[in-house]
Amino acid sequence: MQDEQTSRLTRLTSILIQLQSRRITSAGNLAARFGVSTRTIYRDIRTLEQSGVPVITEEGKGYSLMEGYRMPPVSFTEPEANALITAEQLVLRNKDASFVKDYTDAITKIRSVLRQGTKDKAELLSSRIAVSQNERQSRSSEHLSALQQALTSFQLVDIAYQKEGAEIPGWRSVEPFALLSGEQVWMLAAWCRLRKEFRLFRLDRIMQLRVRQEHFEPHKLKLEAYLNMLRSRSGRSG
Numbered sequence: 001m002q003d004e005q006t007s008r009l010t011r012l013t014s015i016l017i018q019l020q021s022r023r024i025t026s027a028g029n030l031a032a033r034f035g036v037s038t039r040t041i042y043r044d045i046r047t048l049e050q051s052g053v054p055v056i057t058e059e060g061k062g063y064s065l066m067e068g069y070r071m072p073p074v075s076f077t078e079p080e081a082n083a084l085i086t087a088e089q090l091v092l093r094n095k096d097a098s099f100v101k102d103y104t105d106a107i108t109k110i111r112s113v114l115r116q117g118t119k120d121k122a123e124l125l126s127s128r129i130a131v132s133q134n135e136r137q138s139r140s141s142e143h144l145s146a147l148q149q150a151l152t153s154f155q156l157v158d159i160a161y162q163k164e165g166a167e168i169p170g171w172r173s174v175e176p177f178a179l180l181s182g183e184q185v186w187m188l189a190a191w192c193r194l195r196k197e198f199r200l201f202r203l204d205r206i207m208q209l210r211v212r213q214e215h216f217e218p219h220k221l222k223l224e225a226y227l228n229m230l231r232s233r234s235g236r237s238g
Contacts, residue, residue, distance in 0.1 A: 008044075011036070015044055016053065019065050020112030023120070026062035067116050076114060081122050082148040084110055089129045090181075121152035128178045128223055141203035144179070147188055150211045151176040154218050157190070160208035161201055169207045174199075175216045178223050189226060191219065198226065 011034050018025055018033070027041045034041075045063060049055050054066035076084070084107060091103045114122060125148055150157045157176055160169040174190035177198065181187075185204050192199040 012044055012047060015041070016048060017109055017112045019055065019063060020069075021108050021119075022064075022111075023116075023123075024058060024062045024064045029062070076110065076118070078118050078121065078149060079145050081110075081114055081118050082125055082145065082152075085122050085126050086129060086144075086148070086179075088126065089131045093131055124152050129181075130178065130223060130227060131181045141186055141206065143203055143206050143209045144186055146209055146211055147176055147179065147203070151179065154215050156212045156214045156216055158210040158212060159201065159206045162205045162207050164205075169205075172201075173212075174201070175219070177219055177221070178226060189230075191216075198229075200230075 014034065015030060018030060027038045027045075030041045031038045045055055045057075054069050056064045056066060058064065088103065088107045092100060111119060111122060128151060147157065149155075154175075156173055158171060158173050160171050162169040173193045174188070175193070176188060176190045178189040179186060180189060180200075185202050188201045188203060188206075189198060190201060191197070
């Protein structure tokens with residue numbers, strides 16, 4: 001009996017963390033994650049509600065927590081959250097399954113204490129980073145953090161870009177879309193207002209960067225579709 005109570009307490013705590021880490025979570029997903037029936041999840045949710053946890057039920061969708069409710073007294077700034085989300089994508093390339101699992105569990109707990117606005121931006125950033133195997137040391141750049149924030153806030157960015165073979169950099173106004181890590185360097189996929197098409201920009205060739213207050217309309221294109229398009233035409237840089 002004691003083991004059952006301990007197991008349920010652990011599950012209740014884990015359910016709370018899951019609710020805190022996502023905008024909405026279905027009973028089916030929770031049941032599958034913890035290996036129990038949906039009826040058990042319904043009972044667990046009622047227990048959380050009775051204990052004072054402000055669970056919001058959205059019919060046909062699932063459960064969420066009232067905005068502002070956070071269990072641990074921890075707060076992360078947006079750049080700190082972005083750094084952790086970026087690191088998660090790098091860790092997911094690691095071949096050690098236990099390391100990946102431990103880091104993924106830690107990131108889930110970290111997500112659970114983010115404010116809703118930061119959480120939404122973290123989820124967007126997570127869906128807009130693609131990392132390939134990196135056998136060699138990447139070159140350094142100084143603008144990844146600023147571009148992360150511009151990407152999730154849909155802010156226009158002016159960059160002084162040094163194209164290969166050019167004597168001086170040229171200024172471009174771009175709409176950040178995705179961040180890609182190749183074998184040598186981080187790259188920014190962005191809509192170039194000068195060329196009126198998506199272009200790739202190497203971060204180590206961005207000499208100066210200014211994030212403007214002007215916002216742009218979010219692009220409907222998904223990252224997977226963009227990557228397929230990139231493979232089909234080999235991409236155009238700069």
